[in-house]
Amino acid sequence: MIKVSTNWPDYYPVMQYAKDAQLRHDMWMNMMGLGFPKNTQVFVDVLKVRSEFAKLLGYASWADYATEEMMIKSPANSGEFIDKLADLARPIAERDKQELLEFKKTLVPDATAIDPWEKHYIKRLAKAAKYNYSQEEVRRYFEIDKVRQGILETSSRLYGIEFKPVEGEKFWHESVQVFDVFENGERIGRIHLDLFPRENKFKSFAMFPMVGGVDGIRISQGAIVGNFPDPSKSQGPALVDHYDVVTFFHEFGHLMHHILSGKQRYMRFSGTATEWDFVEVPSQLYEEWAWDHDVLKTFATDSEGKAIPEELVAKVQASDNFAKGLQVQQQMYYAALSRGLYVTDPEGIDIEKFNKEVCAKYSPWPYVEGTHFIEGFSHLIGYSSNYYTYMWSLVIAKDMVSPFKAKGMMDLETSTAYRKAVLGAGGSNDAAELVKVFLGREFQFEAFKSWLEKK
Numbered sequence: 001m002i003k004v005s006t007n008w009p010d011y012y013p014v015m016q017y018a019k020d021a022q023l024r025h026d027m028w029m030n031m032m033g034l035g036f037p038k039n040t041q042v043f044v045d046v047l048k049v050r051s052e053f054a055k056l057l058g059y060a061s062w063a064d065y066a067t068e069e070m071m072i073k074s075p076a077n078s079g080e081f082i083d084k085l086a087d088l089a090r091p092i093a094e095r096d097k098q099e100l101l102e103f104k105k106t107l108v109p110d111a112t113a114i115d116p117w118e119k120h121y122i123k124r125l126a127k128a129a130k131y132n133y134s135q136e137e138v139r140r141y142f143e144i145d146k147v148r149q150g151i152l153e154t155s156s157r158l159y160g161i162e163f164k165p166v167e168g169e170k171f172w173h174e175s176v177q178v179f180d181v182f183e184n185g186e187r188i189g190r191i192h193l194d195l196f197p198r199e200n201k202f203k204s205f206a207m208f209p210m211v212g213g214v215d216g217i218r219i220s221q222g223a224i225v226g227n228f229p230d231p232s233k234s235q236g237p238a239l240v241d242h243y244d245v246v247t248f249f250h251e252f253g254h255l256m257h258h259i260l261s262g263k264q265r266y267m268r269f270s271g272t273a274t275e276w277d278f279v280e281v282p283s284q285l286y287e288e289w290a291w292d293h294d295v296l297k298t299f300a301t302d303s304e305g306k307a308i309p310e311e312l313v314a315k316v317q318a319s320d321n322f323a324k325g326l327q328v329q330q331q332m333y334y335a336a337l338s339r340g341l342y343v344t345d346p347e348g349i350d351i352e353k354f355n356k357e358v359c360a361k362y363s364p365w366p367y368v369e370g371t372h373f374i375e376g377f378s379h380l381i382g383y384s385s386n387y388y389t390y391m392w393s394l395v396i397a398k399d400m401v402s403p404f405k406a407k408g409m410m411d412l413e414t415s416t417a418y419r420k421a422v423l424g425a426g427g428s429n430d431a432a433e434l435v436k437v438f439l440g441r442e443f444q445f446e447a448f449k450s451w452l453e454k455k
Contacts, residue, residue, distance in 0.1 A: 210223055
């Protein structure tokens with residue numbers, strides 16, 4: 001018997017690869033029932049307490065309080081943003097959904113719909129058929145130790161820094177890899193890479209700030225905690241999906257933001273201390289390097305040392321555009337749910353009914369009776385009313401990568417300007433001004449729109 005859980009390292013592979021439709025259905029229903037019924041009243045109580053807190057401070061709602069120090073400034077603006085992106089994504093999502101359905105009909109001729117629990121599975125198969133490649137074909141080029149070294153070397157070249165392994169010191173686990181960060185001979189930071197799974201460890205991937213840097217007093221320290229295959233426990237090379245490579249670049253973008261902003265006079269501005277709806281920009285921006293062949297070929301090599309072919313990278317890039325309208329549309333459902341719950345009077349609220357109404361308006365997937373999504377959606381606590389921030393920051397990131405794409409992803413003039421204007425500034429200026437300094441203008445939607453519409 002094989003035991004699987006709803007933890008992401010178990011859940012996502014099952015949803016992508018399990019041929020057993022009943023297993024996928026059961027896994028999805030379990031995921032959609034996390035926290036129910038115990039969290040139902042707990043979450044309603046959270047809504048009530050936060051509403052009361054905001055009103056005591058003179059705000060109309062928790063969302064008004066929670067957005068005041070964001071780039072977006074108000075729930076009215078976040079609502080406008082959510083509707084704008086939802087309207088933009090909706091026709092593309094419908095096109096994507098129809099394409100998935102047409103593929104499903106090659107497997108099930110009388111199929112009339114795509115069920116939510118099969119979207120990852122059908123999407124994987126459809127992508128493989130359309131672009132004539134498999135993730136296994138790509139995986140053989142991504143051995144985790146090479147990926148880690150490649151990210152370190154890419155970051156070194158971009159930002160003029162050096163990573164030196166720390167020897168002879170003990171850390172919280174023997175598998176943690178630690179590097180001091182040097183610039184022109186000066187130690188400016190320390191990074192900890194806790195990359196491999198173990199019992200009772202955090203199950204996902206994240207960057208955790210450890211120490212905030214203050215100029216002349218202390219250096220920045222941060223850690224990436226992940227769950228990649230452990231080479232010491234693998235039978236053969238510890239290979240990862242390209243999706244994992246993108247995730248690693250994403251978290252390293254956060255890490256570089258934290259480390260390179262460490263020379264602040266005041267602790268308040270050190271690290272990723274920008275507005276919360278901007279904090280994902282450096283990480284989403286760094287994902288772009290994981291799609292560039294000139295970058296990948298420096299470390300993505302097979303067992304014979306041959307670099308990943310350019311035409312294979314082109315297939316990966318093309319496949320990434322597949323069905324992204326559905327992804328964006330679903331994100332806007334999450335964002336609308338997040339905002340809506342915190343602008344609504346919590347007295348007498350029926351959160352299941354509320355979810356059903358928001359799902360019908362924003363989600364590309366139908367509401368399924370018997371699910372209880374809100375109780376297990378932890379971002380409704382952490383992000384509260386502001387889940388829109390992921391897509392907001394992606395709009396900015398897609399615009400900010402434009403200068404790199406124009407001059408080359410490893411263009412040092414552009415990376416130096418970006419480091420100075422954005423990463424090095426930390427939270428010392430409003431994020432809108434950081435963007436304006438780098439781009440020479442306010443951010444725009446055109447780059448995101450072009451990315452979304454590209455097939």
